[in-house]
Every structure is written in structure tokens, then in C-alpha cells.
Amino acid sequence: MSLFKKVDELRSEFKQALASSPALSDLERIKQEYLGRKGILNDLFKQIKDVEPARKGEFGGLVNVLKQEVQEAIDALLSKTASSTGASAGVDVSLPGTVYQRGSLHPLEQTLRDIKSIFHRLGFSVAEGPEIETQWRNFDALNFPPEHPARDMQDTFFLNNGSVLRTHTSPVQIRLMMDEKPPIRSIMPGRVYRNEAIDAGHYCLFHQVEGLYVDKNVTHGELKATLELFCREYFGSDVKLRFRPSFFPFTEPSNEVDVTCFLCGGKGCRVCKQTGWLEILGCGMVDPNVFKSVGYDSEEYTGYAFGMGIERIAMLKYGINDIRLFFENDVRFLKQF
Numbered sequence: 001m002s003l004f005k006k007v008d009e010l011r012s013e014f015k016q017a018l019a020s021s022p023a024l025s026d027l028e029r030i031k032q033e034y035l036g037r038k039g040i041l042n043d044l045f046k047q048i049k050d051v052e053p054a055r056k057g058e059f060g061g062l063v064n065v066l067k068q069e070v071q072e073a074i075d076a077l078l079s080k081t082a083s084s085t086g087a088s089a090g091v092d093v094s095l096p097g098t099v100y101q102r103g104s105l106h107p108l109e110q111t112l113r114d115i116k117s118i119f120h121r122l123g124f125s126v127a128e129g130p131e132i133e134t135q136w137r138n139f140d141a142l143n144f145p146p147e148h149p150a151r152d153m154q155d156t157f158f159l160n161n162g163s164v165l166r167t168h169t170s171p172v173q174i175r176l177m178m179d180e181k182p183p184i185r186s187i188m189p190g191r192v193y194r195n196e197a198i199d200a201g202h203y204c205l206f207h208q209v210e211g212l213y214v215d216k217n218v219t220h221g222e223l224k225a226t227l228e229l230f231c232r233e234y235f236g237s238d239v240k241l242r243f244r245p246s247f248f249p250f251t252e253p254s255n256e257v258d259v260t261c262f263l264c265g266g267k268g269c270r271v272c273k274q275t276g277w278l279e280i281l282g283c284g285m286v287d288p289n290v291f292k293s294v295g296y297d298s299e300e301y302t303g304y305a306f307g308m309g310i311e312r313i314a315m316l317k318y319g320i321n322d323i324r325l326f327f328e329n330d331v332r333f334l335k336q337f
């Protein structure tokens with residue numbers, strides 16, 4: 001039989017093989033049989049050496065055409081079989097798959113990210129400090145008098161070497177000012193510790209975000225505008241703010257800031273204890289004594305600072321009534337965020 005005739009014969013054999021609507025596994029076998037490295041078509045190509053020289057080109061062309069036909073016919077059938085059964089390449093689609101449990105961000109992490117992103121847009125960078133602090137940075141440098149009640153054994157976890165677990169993030173202000181020259185505009189998130197009785201509203205550790213802006217001519221008006229913008233972004237554009245006079249050793253004047261209760265809109269409800277207001281943070285203008293501790297000239301620079309509890313903010317925003325839920329990590333709680 002001439003080799004040219006063989007090409008035609010193979011074509012009809014191939015068509016016949018496909019005519020019986022082969023199963024997926026048969027199709028794979030036929031593909032291998034024709035197109036595999038040692039398959040029928042490669043074999044045919046090799047026989048080109050036996051074709052008379054003048055017709056070698058013609059023969060090669062015919063084999064190529066056949067090869068392409070085989071390829072296309074098999075691919076078409078394979079994809080048809082795959083899409084009708086959902087299977088491809090011999091995968092058993094009826095087998096149960098692996099269930100991937102998708103995690104979610106802890107509500108505190110989510111709250112912190114939201115806070116960071118608002119202050120980021122206002123030009124604040126992020127700084128951090130260690131959880132074990134010297135008493136000097138945690139208290140003295142922040143203008144706490146030696147006998148201040150916050151130093152009390154009841155509030156502060158003292159370590160044997162005289163250090164403390166920081167009771168607030170304010171010592172990071174001291175670190176930042178001693179490391180850098182003004183202007184400084186940073187927020188400082190982190191974990192803080194208090195030796196308190198644990199209940200729905202108190203835990204031995206929680207998180208704060210501290211804020212500090214120091215430069216020439218920083219005003220209390222800028223503090224108010226910044227916090228107002230933050231609260232509107234975070235709690236909603238119609239919240240109002242109220243700055244109450246307060247006291248912190250490291251600020252003068254000092255304020256506590258309330259926002260109108262976003263649950264009842266200020267009418268009074270269970271969450272705001274019928275007052276219409278929710279206290280959310282402390283703030284003030286940096287006390288000149290703090291500047292003195294870090295070696296800044298308080299005639300040249302002014303600044304504002306603020307501090308807020310992340311748990312408190314998250315509890316208000318999401319209506320969580322027990323701070324302990326944040327630390328128990330019960331997935332039924334965490335999955336809701």
C-alpha cells in the first residue's frame with residue numbers, strides 16, 4: 001500500500017474510533033494512540049524517508065493536515081465531555097471537595113485598621129513601643145506626681161526589676177519625642193495593662209490608640225477639628241462632639257470628648273444611659289512639663305495629644321456589651337465580624 005493511501009486509511013480508522021462516542025477514558029487512550037510521542041502520527045512522519053524525493057513535501061503536508069484534524073476532533077470531544085460531566089482530565093467531580101474555612105479579622109484588628117486609615121488620611125504616621133516600660137516613661141516623664149493614685153499597686157502591674165507593664169500608650173509619646181525632632185504627627189496603637197477586677201466593663205489588658213501632634217503654633221482649635229473629623233468619619237457624619245474640661249497630668253488644658261449617641265441619635269437610650277452622649281476619648285494640649293522631660297523648648301513648640309480605648313470604641317460601634325468577649329475568642333462571636 002502506498003504511504004499516501006495509508007494517510008487516508010488512518011483518517012477513516014480514526015473517524016470510526018470516534019464514531020462510537022467513546023467514554024472519557026477511551027478518549028484519553030485514543031489521543032495517546034494517535035498523538036503520543038510513539039503514536040501513529042509520529043510513526044507516519046518517520047516514514048517520510050521512504051517517500052520518493054519529489055513527493056516528500058506533499059506527503060509531509062498531508063500528514064500535518066491529518067494530525068491537525070485528529071487534534072481538533074479529540075479536543076472538541078474532550079471539552080464537550082468535560083463540560084457535560086463537569087470532569088476534566090479524569091477528575092471524579094462527584095468526590096466531596098475540601099472545605100476551606102475562611103477566617104475573618106478579629107473585631108479589634110478591624111477597628112484598629114479603620115482608625116488607622118482615617119488618621120493616615122490626615123497625615124498621621126504609626127509608631128509603636130514596648131509593653132514593658134520604665135516607670136519614668138509611664139509616669140514621671142508624663143508629669144505624674146510621685147504619689148499619684150494611678151501608680152498604685154491596685155492599678156499597675158509592677159515587675160520585679162522595677163519596670164511596669166505599661167498602663168497606657170502615652171509613654172510611646174515620650175519615646176517618639178526623644179527619638180525625633182518636631183514636627184511629629186503620629187498615632188501609637190498598642191496593648192496596655194491594668195491590675196483591675198475583671199467584669200463586663202473591665203479586663204486586665206486592653207488596647208489604646210494614642211495620638212500626638214507637635215510643631216510650632218499647634219492650637220487647641222486644630223485638636224478639635226481633627227477629632228471632629230475623626231468622629232464623623234468613624235461614627236457617621238451627623239454625630240456631634242462635646243469637649244468637657246477634665247484633668248490628665250500630661251495635658252493642660254485637658255478634655256474628655258463625648259459624641260452624640262449614634263444609636264438613639266441623642267434622645268437617650270440604654271447604651272448612653274439616657275444621657276444622649278457617649279464618652280470616647282481623652283485629650284488636651286501637651287503640658288510644658290512633658291516637653292521639659294524630653295528636652296523640647298515649650299516656648300518654641302506646642303502640641304496636642306489624645307488617647308482612646310479600642311475596645312470601648314468597638315463595643316460602642318458594634319453594640320458589644322462585655323469586654324471579655326474580645327479575649328475569649330469564641331468563634332461564634334468572632335464569626336459575626
Ligand code: DAH
Nearest residue numbers: 168170282283284305306307
Ligand atoms: N493615657 C490616658 C489614659 O490611659 C488617655 C489619654 C488622655 C491620652 C489624654 C492622651 C491624652 O494622650 O491627651 O486614660
